[in-house]
Amino acid sequence: MNPREDHYRALLAFHRSTFVGPWIRPHIELEDSQCSLSVRLNAFSCSPLGTVKESIIFQLLYDASFLAAGTLETTLLVQCDKFEFFPFQNLTESRVTAQARLVYSSLKQWTIESALKDEWQNDIAWGRGQFSRSSVLLETIGPYNNELLKQKQDW
Structure with missing residues (x-):
């Protein structure tokens, strides 16, 4: 296992530790500067009218973008500026599948675009986020650090 793959696993462990609610258990694939997040939405994610809540759509787009940005930084936590x-x-x-990818990179900031598609590949929503490095070290975050330690132990 190389350090990049260790980082991806730890990033996923950190992200999964933040989930709240019975509807979220996505399948996540990470690559350098990209993320694909797929999940089956159920009744918990719908409004009384039967349509998926906009807050759920926002969260899926945001999570995919956050994870894509997280692959670009291996020591500090990324933060969303906008x-x-x-x-x-x-x-x-x-x-549904939310796919995010890097579209612009500078020394201080990354722009990540994400798109949400249904199972028939129809566009449902689109998002754009600007991310930068925060001052929080990833290794100080419990779930992230625990996953790294677990990977490095000899059994």
Whole structure:
């Protein structure tokens, strides 16, 4: 296992430790500057009208963008400076995929774009976030550090 893969695993452990709610258990794939997050939405994610809540759509786009940005920094936690999203159409219960990728990089900031698609590859929403390095060391965050330690132990 190389250090980059260790970082990805620890980043996923940290991210999964923050989930709240019965509807979120996504399948996540990370690559350098990219993230794909897929999940089956159920009744917990829907409004009384039967459509998926915009807050759920926002969270999926944000999470994919945050993880994509997190792959770019291996020592400090990334922070979101600005995030905006644009829903295109209503969504009902289905499997969705949020894909995020780096579109612009400078020394101090990254711009990540994300798109949410349903199982038929229809565009549901689009988001753009600006991320930068925070002053928080990743190794001071419990779930991140615990996963790194677990990977390094000899059994």
